[in-house]
Amino acid sequence: MNLLQRLVLSAALSCAILVAMSQTSAQAADAGVYRHVVLFKFKDSATAEQVKSVEDAFRKLSTQVNTITSYEWGTNVSPENKNEGFTHCFLVTFKDKAGLDVYLPHPAHDAFKAVLRPHLDKVLVVDYVSAK
Amino acid sequence: MNLLQRLVLSAALSCAILVAMSQTSAQAADAGVYRHVVLFKFKDSATAEQVKSVEDAFRKLSTQVNTITSYEWGTNVSPENKNEGFTHCFLVTFKDKAGLDVYLPHPAHDAFKAVLRPHLDKVLVVDYVSAK
Numbered sequence: 001m002n003l004l005q006r007l008v009l010s011a012a013l014s015c016a017i018l019v020a021m022s023q024t025s026a027q028a029a030d031a032g033v034y035r036h037v038v039l040f041k042f043k044d045s046a047t048a049e050q051v052k053s054v055e056d057a058f059r060k061l062s063t064q065v066n067t068i069t070s071y072e073w074g075t076n077v078s079p080e081n082k083n084e085g086f087t088h089c090f091l092v093t094f095k096d097k098a099g100l101d102v103y104l105p106h107p108a109h110d111a112f113k114a115v116l117r118p119h120l121d122k123v124l125v126v127d128y129v130s131a132k
Numbered sequence: 133m134n135l136l137q138r139l140v141l142s143a144a145l146s147c148a149i150l151v152a153m154s155q156t157s158a159q160a161a162d163a164g165v166y167r168h169v170v171l172f173k174f175k176d177s178a179t180a181e182q183v184k185s186v187e188d189a190f191r192k193l194s195t196q197v198n199t200i201t202s203y204e205w206g207t208n209v210s211p212e213n214k215n216e217g218f219t220h221c222f223l224v225t226f227k228d229k230a231g232l233d234v235y236l237p238h239p240a241h242d243a244f245k246a247v248l249r250p251h252l253d254k255v256l257v258v259d260y261v262s263a264k
């Protein structure tokens with residue numbers, strides 16, 4: 001091999017290793033994380049604007065607690081009719097239980113609950129450490 | 133710049149682009165996906181072995197339906213006592229609603245339900261398209 005061939009081969013190998021490391025890191029991020037699953041059913045009296053104010057407040061909350069590693073939500077679209085009236089699902093992820101322990105008593109969480117409470121009919125919370 | 137410098141610069145740039153593409157692809161995988169959230173409460177009569185047989189059967193099911201893009205589960209560890217008796221949470225992810233439409237009537241799903249049903253007290257299902 002001449003110098004040029006060696007350089008190209010070395011660059012290609014480094015590149016493959018970096019891509020592999022990057023992918024492993026992305027996949028590992030979801031293994032064994034602490035999931036906080038929150039379901040809401042709003043009062044029949046809650047208007048669309050009031051429901052949206054809660055959705056916006058939860059999104060804001062997710063940016064205010066730095067132990068939250070990922071946040072997503074959506075409204076129920078299941079065709080199975082087994083949602084027990086719950087219309088909203090929020091999936092809040094922490095690295096571990098210590099992340100939740102920062103979140104639960106956080107002042108931003110209290111502020112969110114003040115927005116939520118007047119419009120909430122019922123809530124269900126399940127947390128789990130993700131396994132495959 | 134001489135040829136060597138150009139080669140090294142070109143390799144470094146290609147590498148950076150490939151790593152960036154790889155990371156974008158991993159992140160995009162979770163945006164706008166179809167989440168199927170399933171909660172179980174088992175009968176008081178269900179033994180630890182029977183509960184484990186359901187856990188194993190669900191894990192097997194997750195490998196039998198090729199529209200499932202990711203699968204995870206865990207048992208409730210929430211300190212909030214708002215789980216309404218549900219002890220198990222399963223998070224089944226599809227690319228879109230069409231993925232669920234393959235899953236729900238799949239023979240492997242029926243086989244799973246046959247394992248589950250004798251031990252199930254109640255179930256709750258919420259599906260959502262993930263938003264940030």
